[in-house]
Amino acid sequence: MENKILVETxxxxxxxxxxxxxxxxxxxxxxxxxxxxxxxxxxxGEERVxxxxxxxxxxxxxxxxxxxxxxxxxxxxxxxxxxxxxxxxRESGDIAGSAGCKIVGPKGEVxxxxxxxxxxxxxxxxxxxAEAFGVKDKDIVSVKIDSNGRSLVFGDTVVRVSEKFALAxxxxxxxxxxxxxxxxxxxxxxx
Amino acid sequence: MENKILVETxxxxxxxxxxxxxxxxxxxxxxxxxxxxxxxxxxxGEERVxxxxxxxxxxxxxxxxxxxxxxxxxxxxxxxxxxxxxxxxRESGDIAGSAGCKIVGPKGEVxxxxxxxxxxxxxxxxxxxAEAFGVKDKDIVSVKIDSNGRSLVFGDTVVRVSEKFALAxxxxxxxxxxxxxxxxxxxxxxx
Numbered sequence: 001m002e003n004k005i006l007v008e009t010x011x012x013x014x015x016x017x018x019x020x021x022x023x024x025x026x027x028x029x030x031x032x033x034x035x036x037x038x039x040x041x042x043x044x045g046e047e048r049v050x051x052x053x054x055x056x057x058x059x060x061x062x063x064x065x066x067x068x069x070x071x072x073x074x075x076x077x078x079x080x081x082x083x084x085x086x087x088x089x090r091e092s093g094d095i096a097g098s099a100g101c102k103i104v105g106p107k108g109e110v111x112x113x114x115x116x117x118x119x120x121x122x123x124x125x126x127x128x129x130a131e132a133f134g135v136k137d138k139d140i141v142s143v144k145i146d147s148n149g150r151s152l153v154f155g156d157t158v159v160r161v162s163e164k165f166a167l168a169x170x171x172x173x174x175x176x177x178x179x180x181x182x183x184x185x186x187x188x189x190x191x
Numbered sequence: 192m193e194n195k196i197l198v199e200t201x202x203x204x205x206x207x208x209x210x211x212x213x214x215x216x217x218x219x220x221x222x223x224x225x226x227x228x229x230x231x232x233x234x235x236g237e238e239r240v241x242x243x244x245x246x247x248x249x250x251x252x253x254x255x256x257x258x259x260x261x262x263x264x265x266x267x268x269x270x271x272x273x274x275x276x277x278x279x280x281r282e283s284g285d286i287a288g289s290a291g292c293k294i295v296g297p298k299g300e301v302x303x304x305x306x307x308x309x310x311x312x313x314x315x316x317x318x319x320x321a322e323a324f325g326v327k328d329k330d331i332v333s334v335k336i337d338s339n340g341r342s343l344v345f346g347d348t349v350v351r352v353s354e355k356f357a358l359a360x361x362x363x364x365x366x367x368x369x370x371x372x373x374x375x376x377x378x379x380x381x382x
Contacts (some may be wrong), residue, residue, distance in 0.1 A: 118368075151347045
């Protein structure tokens, strides 16, 4: 399993601020842990929101914990087309000038003027992982996925290194479908 | 531009039989040419249909001309998830045991018990192209796409050779999104 990395598919989701959390789910509300994510301290909440854009909406979108400093909505480019918006492919947190939308929760709604992106594919890893792979934070690498009928090599994959991370590659649902990267899927890092 | 191939994105569409055409659009109806496809003699019709599955439906699906011997619905795996069905990744025409759906047109509806697939990525080429590339019908090759932010190499790409074809690679919308293969996009064939 040398050079092998767990490949996880991120379904559409939102990261909200503490303020937005209170508006969407009620003052003092916290989200119920439905599923731990691979990254330590992060989980998907049981509670869902709806994303509204002028052309269409998508219901039952997952909210992730913990809260963030800025609201961010991560969707696939298939979602963006269905919603009638242009979502740029960006790294998480890089939301300047991206698309806006309305986020509606059970207790209220929040309109954001930017924050809707398609996530740039990336690998989370610890400094020890980075040393083992011979890469460093912000490196661009490729990852080879062998699947039944849709094998491919993803280029333009950003390496993100932090003590807080656990080793995992994150791709969105379009990318996952393009690679048939379903179930317990592993990729091979290629420098 | 040696080894370069035009990469076209196939949006969801249906191929219908002569019988289904009469049911969906009316006895003796023909489809209006909205857009010629790259493959000679094929075009997308102006008229649309709706695909119904038990969980959901997708409206405004394109119908392609000419008619075929069997009804076939080509969707992305993102579509399949939204519709609540499992669409196998198959070559065109290989529909045995695939998913079913109801196709509804302006004049009537047709229920198919199989025929819903996600198309296996493929390259159409003439025998002269095949000779130039050094490949033959049914070969499995890779195609490298350089894009702004989502470059990748598609493996598992089927070569299809016929005098009736024009040189073009066909990918679905998930694959196109995964590669940002938008606009006039070219790929490089890798054996």
